[in-house]
Amino acid sequence: MIRGLRGPVSVMPEIVEALADRRPVVALESTIIAHGLPRSVAAETARAVEAAVRVGGAVPATIAVLDGRIRIGLSDDDLARLVVDPPVPKLSRRDLPVALAIGGDGATTVAATMICAALAGIRVFATGGLGGVHRGAEHSFDISPDLEELARTGVAVVCSGAKSILDLPKTLEYLETRGVPVLGLGTAIFPAFLVQDSGLPVSHLCPDAEAVARVLRMRWMLDTNGGVVVANPIPTADAISADEMEALLASVLAELADQGITGPAVTPFLLARMAERSQGRTVAANLALIKANAAAAATIAVAYSRRPLEDQIIRRQPPLRLKPLRS
Numbered sequence: 001m002i003r004g005l006r007g008p009v010s011v012m013p014e015i016v017e018a019l020a021d022r023r024p025v026v027a028l029e030s031t032i033i034a035h036g037l038p039r040s041v042a043a044e045t046a047r048a049v050e051a052a053v054r055v056g057g058a059v060p061a062t063i064a065v066l067d068g069r070i071r072i073g074l075s076d077d078d079l080a081r082l083v084v085d086p087p088v089p090k091l092s093r094r095d096l097p098v099a100l101a102i103g104g105d106g107a108t109t110v111a112a113t114m115i116c117a118a119l120a121g122i123r124v125f126a127t128g129g130l131g132g133v134h135r136g137a138e139h140s141f142d143i144s145p146d147l148e149e150l151a152r153t154g155v156a157v158v159c160s161g162a163k164s165i166l167d168l169p170k171t172l173e174y175l176e177t178r179g180v181p182v183l184g185l186g187t188a189i190f191p192a193f194l195v196q197d198s199g200l201p202v203s204h205l206c207p208d209a210e211a212v213a214r215v216l217r218m219r220w221m222l223d224t225n226g227g228v229v230v231a232n233p234i235p236t237a238d239a240i241s242a243d244e245m246e247a248l249l250a251s252v253l254a255e256l257a258d259q260g261i262t263g264p265a266v267t268p269f270l271l272a273r274m275a276e277r278s279q280g281r282t283v284a285a286n287l288a289l290i291k292a293n294a295a296a297a298a299t300i301a302v303a304y305s306r307r308p309l310e311d312q313i314i315r316r317q318p319p320l321r322l323k324p325l326r327s
């Protein structure tokens with residue numbers, strides 16, 4: 001049992017122990033499992049991503065909602081319940097309380113996974129790509145709640161940037177306005193998901209995991225709320241070229257408009273169509289980057305868990321006891 005955790009939340013014993021011992025833990029989301037990957041590879045990918053976290057020296061914590069409970073750590077049977085047709089609902093911040101209230105199942109997006117991770121005291125989270133400001137948002141108002149969550153919840157999200165189907169300059173402007181550091185892990189350029197280089201700068205380059213961990217400590221020393229984006233480009237061997245991506249996008253965006261698809265259905269639709277049009281190459285690239293991000297997140301969680309001595313001394317002091325005023 002994790003101190004202070006109440007309500008419909010279940011955490012796997014291995015994760016409870018790791019958190020109690022202050023060992024590194026990496027949160028993983030479930031929308032990629034339920035909506036972002038073909039069903040044939042989704043469950044095995046989820047396990048492979050967890051394995052990458054373990055190789056990096058951290059404990060994986062895959063997060064979803066099952067039977068109206070937030071579940072942190074999933075069994076094989078739990079995973080199988082997320083890989084179904086029709087898919088389980090995609091849960092973002094607005095949907096989470098409803099799923100818990102009605103006792104439903106659902107896959108958590110980046111935003112909802114951040115909320116659940118923060119509840120359990122997990123500070124580092126790995127995913128594929130962030131949601132962002134959609135193209136045409138000036139008309140549709142479609143801005144992913146992921147960005148707002150990064151502004152308010154204290155979790156670092158290790159990702160390969162955001163998809164080029166989004167409006168990336170506006171996505172970065174939004175993050176800047178809301179005070180979210182966008183750190184490039186070994187890169188000065190914000191990656192564009194399956195494409196290595198968006199041509200846009202990150203806010204700061206961090207040469208390694210230790211440098212990221214130092215920024216995280218300072219971020220949460222200044223304010224315990226608010227997240228950090230850690231952008232890790234897709235490995236070179238798996239990357240899709242910017243030209244090829246533009247061509248793919250032009251066709252799938254046209255189809256999106258033809259079919260009148262909007263709202264939360266947009267991201268799953270685009271991922272599925274791009275996979276078809278590229279004969280599965282976008283899926284292979286997606287798998288590669290998720291695993292690479294899980295490995296990078298583990299090294300960051302390890303670095304973050306080795307807190308400097310001063311920090312540990314400050315935190316070991318007992319909390320102040322406030323006595324009631326005598327009248």
Ligand code: PSU
Binds near residue numbers: 029129
């Ligand atoms: N980007 C991907 N694959 C995904 C997602 C994003 O390449 O599966 C998922 C993530 O869970 C992200 C969500 O949080 O889509 C964003 O959806 P929306 O734009 O509706 O907020």
Ligand code: MN
Binds near residue numbers: 142143144145263264
């Ligand atoms: Mn949206």
